[in-house]
Amino acid sequence: MVEVRLENLKKYFDNGRVKAVDGVNLTIKDGEFLVLLGPSGCGKTTTLRMIAGLETPTGGKIWFEDKDVTYLPPKDRNISMVFQSYAVWPHMTVYDNIAFPLKIKKYPKEEIDKKVRWAAELLQIEELLDRYPAQLSGGQRQRVAVARAIVVEPNVLLMDEPLSNLDAKLRVAMRAEIKKLQTKLKVTTIYVTHDQVEAMTMGDRIAVMNQGKLLQVGPPTEVYLKPKSIFVATFIGAPEMNLLEVSVKEKEDSITLEGEGFEIPLSSDFKELLEKYIDKTVVFGIRPEHMTIESVSSLEHVKRSTTIEGIVDFIEALGTDTIVHANIGSGNIIKVKLPGHIPLEVGSKVKIVVDLDNIHIFDKNTEKAII
């Protein structure tokens, strides 16, 4: 088990025309579960394949502890990988699939048998050992792939969207199981996914990537509550964070955000933070669950708040939650997520309470967070 360090890692395709990975610096701590999160084509899988040695970097270095592995072939890195398609070898039985990495490393026969049974027991596939992959379901093949990956006790465990081919119910179950397994084995794990729920629930830390660049790295709650850019803010969270273009106005002693047809008064302590942006346009962001509707429910533990008036435009009743779409003026819709069933009618006037401790303000040009 090792610490993995990526140093200005680059991968260009087509003579530099496509920058799949563009200067990634990242340290994955020993025993950590790091999730590489991003939309498809953001370079996360290419990064993973470079760590595996299946792809040669255009530039930069990859370190396992103090060993430079940048140009080492995969077999000399002592890594394991769970592939998106599982890549369980169809011409071998489940037993042989799991035993294969050990056979290549020339373990004695009794030890191979012991380790294979240990891994099979962990993944609960003991009774499938004599079968061929064609006789297994998707979920079972997935388990075989994971068993094969952990049996060698790898330095680093790499997972490339391993759950994306499973049905929704199985995915949730496997999510918990893989996370528990990783905690038990304490193996450094790099997990690639485009599913923000997987990232939030499994990762010790999340690294968000887009267009070959690393945008933000941090624990799930930090990435969720303190996004550093508009991209991260909108990529994580469902329903998405509400974004509104507003201009910052100074009124006597306080600050107001003015949008088309609406105003959001802020408390005076925002003055210092927004001083440089007075009379300029910024992007205001607020997550649906950081608001509530007065007279319907109240936000707990809210220290500072402000209210906006709006008219109910549409209601999504999800059972556990209700998402209220409110028109706050000139067709600007914001979504408010409230727990439980909310007896509201379309067209009724509401007062929306905004938790000022959880608002986000982004620079319009750089799309970077100001608050």
Added chain:
Amino acid sequence: MNDETKFMLKKLIFYTFIFTVVAWIVIPIIISTLYGFALPRDYYDPKKILPTSFTIKYVKTLLFTLGALDGIKNSVIVALITITISFALGIPAGYAVAKFLFPGKDTIKLSIVALRMFPIPVMAIPLVVLYIKLNLIDTLLGVALAHTAMALPFVVLITSSIFAGVSTELEEAGMVFGLTRFGSFFRITLPLALPGLAAAAMFTFVMSWNEVFVASILTLSHRTLPAQILSIMAGASGGAAPDYYKFAAAFIMILPAITFIFFARKYLVTMWGITLK
């Protein structure tokens, strides 16, 4: 017309079709086999359609006196050399076409097929001249090389589609779990491609077995079976052979192919039973 008669009619049409196809293939085989063993008086008797008395005399004469047995031996040797060389060259090429991106890939693929456009008779004289210079004329290796040239484009195309069917992730998994690139090819991809490769080998074998033109012009004393049969039938030793010799020759030509399929069939079906996915 009710549903039942409709169903019966459909079935009738279906079986008629199947019967026609099977008859089209099987009847000539049965007829030539029967006539191959017929006595001349039966064959020439206008009152008889099928012969009733048989002899193995003509098949025996063809095989042992007229050199068909040597022809069979030569044909097998040529086919095996052809398979060996065309696979040794065609598998790496097919693999490269299937798995790698390289400049000019499409052009290469197209020119591989385009080469087969040239009719072989056009190349016959230069080929013979070249073979005389290289001392390859009238050798089995020479015929095998010519057959390799004919089979190679197909071997490349067939194997490339076979390798494209084996998921790259399976091979990469091999590399991640401790194999070299070559090791992964030999222990993961090759076993999975085996059924397809066996089919490609059969194709090559049959092509070489049936090829008569090149074999005839390039050899004189070391003839493959079709070339040998042709020279006997066309009357290399003065005058065309009688009909019952021709049927006996047809039987000799058919027999190995049928025997091969008969034994290989079960094995092939089992191999294709393994899914690649």
